[in-house]
Amino acid sequence: MEIQWFTKDMSGVATIYETNITLNTIASSHFANSYATLIGFNKRDTTLLIKSLNKEEAISGRYSDNDLHQISIKPSYGRINGKTIIKNICHFFPLDFSEKTFYKFKCEWDAENKSLKVLLKEAIY
Secondary structure: OOOOOOOOOOOEEEEEEOOEEEEEHHHHHHHOOOOEEEEEEEOOOOEEEEEEEOHHHHOOOOOOOOOOEOOEEOOOEEEEEOHHHHHHHHHHOOOOOOOOOEEEEEEEEEOOOOEEEEEEEEEEO
């Protein structure tokens, strides 16, 4: 008998709820040393960007306090809270929370820009 052994899934996943964005362990590992994040939307390739900022970058005066979003890192996940963030995302990419309580998306790390790209076109059902 031939056995097929299963490997671990090493994919980053972002789950968007009505009140927060939760990152799985793989995705949140890139934010272990983050002081704050910036969150934006790239219309061209329909991606949500979550940029990691260290303390020096965050307090440099380049960004206002309204631009910065705190991220909580726990052993098995990371979380960015804020209904306003989700409303802003929904302005660019429709998510209907009356139909579903959450949406899961693949994501990948962009090391050059210290950003997590949430691939909104690649929903996981």
